[in-house]
Amino acid sequence: MVLVLAGVLGLAVGSFLNVVVHRVPRDESLLRPRSHCPACAAPIRHRHNVPVVGWLVLGGRCADCRTRVSVRYPLVELGTALLFVAITARFGVTWALPAYLYLAAIAVPLALIDLDVQRLPNRIVLPSYLVGAVLLLGAAALGSDHAAAIRAILAMTVLYGGYWLLAFAYPGGMGFGDVKLAGLLGLYLGWLGWSSVWVGTFTAFLLGGTVGVVLLATRRATGKTPIPFGPSMLAGGLLAVFAAAPLANWYASVVYPAG
Known part of the structure; x- marks a missing residue:
């Protein structure tokens, strides 16, 4: 029942995130x-504003002018619902659950906006530091896990500083939006543990490098084409939330093969 409620909440949040992606x-x-x-x-009629169902009923077109409505709208709603269900299954009904549901909620628009306009808006990222800190440090206090709170703050500082150095040394390859996002992800991953921090960071660069190579190989980009890194950072962070331990073991087996 909890997972069903998480899915319904995710659908509603996903509907709002479509507005965020378009307007921010x-x-x-x-x-x-x-x-x-x-x-x-x-104006969209209330009965047509039901997540996923409204788009299907209208056949993916506006009810008035019949202009085609992108399939991305229901996919965002459905994807957010699935993320909410997965996060709820991962954490259960715990003090940490609201914090990671919030992370899932902001990850969706940040990734899409970065893909659309190559920006990670301060309007989303900066307030999320406060929201994340309140939710995570509150969860640590309520659970008497002071080590998690300290680790979260340290990881936030380490990742922010490390990405800042990269952006300063290579401004063409790293934007300061990525720097601000790195600190936020450090806060969330640090709360889980240092292995989550390292796995999330390494996976982000692995995904980003892979995407870059594929785009260059298919001639969809050149060495001067800006390639958004935010989606790779967010994907790496979420993968670490769910599977830091097995990913760490797999990376270790690749780097240090047995025998």
């Missing part, structure tokens, strides 16, 4: 005007 890069209000068709500006 344009510096528009998230509250006004109400949701509307980008093509004809007709």
